[in-house]
Amino acid sequence: MTAANPFFAPSELPYELPPFARIEVSHFREALERGMAEQLAEVEAIALSAEEPTMANTIDALERSGRILTRVMRVFDNQTSADTNEELQQIEADFAPRFAAHDDAILLNERLFARIDALYARRDELDLTAEARHVLRRYHLDFVRAGAALAPEQRQRLREINTQLASLSTLFGSNLLADTNASALQLSSRADLDGLSEDAIAAAAAAAQSRGLDGYLITLVLPTHQPALESLTNRQVRRRLYEASVARGSRGNAHDNTDIARQLVVLRxxxxxxxxxxxxxxxxxxxxxxxxxxxxxxxxxQLIAPAVANAHAEQADLAAAMAADGVEDEFAAWDWAFYAEAVRRERYELDTNALRPYFEVDRTLVDGVFFAATSLYGITFTARDDLQAYHPEARVFEVRNADGSELGLFIADYFTRDSKRGGAWMNSLVTQSRLLDQKPVVLNNMNIPKPPPGQPALMSLDEVRTMFHEFGHALHGLFSSVTYPRVAGTAVARDFVEYPSQVNEMWLSWPEVIANYTRHHESAEPLPADVITRIEESSAFNQGFETVSYLAATWLDLCWHRLGAAEARALEGSIEDFERRALEQVGLALETVPPRYRSAYFNHIFASGYASGYYSYIWSEVLDADTVEWFKESGGLQRRNGDLFRDALLARGASGPEMSFFESFRGRPASITPLLERRGLASAPSSP
Structure with missing residues (x-):
């Protein structure tokens, strides 16, 4: 197997695209073993060097180390998210604690830290570029924050904690995937799906058939809000779907995550x-x-009180609409999305469900997302059907600069499947680096329900927004132009990484862009101009709900992770009790506006890298809204604007302090005013 393992040598494919045609599950375990051993040997050689520490023999050498491990880990991480199976999940479970131990073996290496510390102490004497100086600072900070300066017994306890955290996080994610699949709502009668579009009904039938079930299956997306709640006319079906969504991970079955969440909080x-x-x-x-x-x-x-006030006002309107429908029951959480759509239709003459025929996946990607990027940055996209991705549904595109020079590869993987985790994300299979002479290979994943063969793949307006958002992350990776892989592309601070992706959402409804990609999939008729206008006019509609739902999840994250260890161990009551107390503390406990994620299915904070960082989306949106103002003031979709944004921000990665890049680009610190205006919070009344 050793000679045949495709991870043991750099790929010979364009842009070092991993040779997926040759990769088998059996290759991962062996490559991970060899990759870790090789990197530890390389690191030990650096640590034991008799030479005086320099950037070349210490930092550069560390950046070059572990090439096999990097190649296999990038593929493995994506595979376990986008197309996993039991064998991969077992490897993931087996290696999670070993990955943590491997990182600790490097970051807690006393001799290695001594070299970095000595080099950092002499940083003012070294003739370093601004990027190299920042990378040296980052390495020193990484080691200190990992515990390199602790006493030996403290470092040992830290190793134990990190190992436990890795295993528990992996288990949380695996449980959530299993319970999300198991919680899908099976319906026997087509009448139960009344209100859904024909393509959505067809997708539900196909989902049931793919699992060997009769009838229809509404699969669940990761957040609390399930898109079908906007359309289902049967109130009891809506209730069943909502309750299935909020019960994930806390049903007392083999996939229950509540105790795992508690353990993670204590250990952190x-x-x-x-x-x-x-x-x-x-x-x-x-x-x-x-x-x-x-x-x-x-x-x-500045956000909570006006958002809650707006949500109360919105609920009053929705409850009135429900009463006008003759429903005498009390307004509930599973009614919100349905009556929000009803009020939107009446107020703006806009039926978002009726927009789906205009949002076909391929056309939106090519004539919308790619068109905007070409118009703004001059880059071009060519389908590379000769290059194989990791799954038949994932497509490869070559990206070139305006002058025809090579930029990188982009992989699009948009359809849901049982082997894919929920949500949407961007990954890098190859990271740009001048030190390693590599160009980027990036990918986007979404979870759009797959239609039956021969049927069009249509999206909701929210899914279109997600496609533009994730491609903003892809651009961040593609445009990276740095020397060191440590600071390339999206390797920025967690509360900065969402900023470029959120800016890219603005092009969804930009007149030139939306007119180019919105065509009815049957008639090819363009989306009427007055509908586009109404989409813009309704952009602040329901923002009280959206903001409160998001802020509630953000506050849960912060409350869990602001606990000291003794406080966390002493917690009494159920996880639901903790959530209720936390939300009541700041006035976010609205029965009809549940958190975007409840703790037991909060994958971001318990199985990804957003622990105490879910606030990042709104923090980044301050920068995003301010930047959108700049684009509008500067003429919008023009090459000069794109080139400036690319050079000043997207190309820089984390090669310096991120906020300094923003302030240099904007000419001042960020202002929160554009965000408050965007969300309709600038003049909102105080919360009752």
Missing amino acids: AERAELLGYRSHSDYVLADRTAGSNEQLDAMLD
């Missing part, structure tokens, strides 16, 4: 205290652009 708090912080949240924010919990709370305080 203990680790933070070992490292000298009061809580995990204090530890995290010390290395984010937010800076501290106090600065973050100052921003959240």
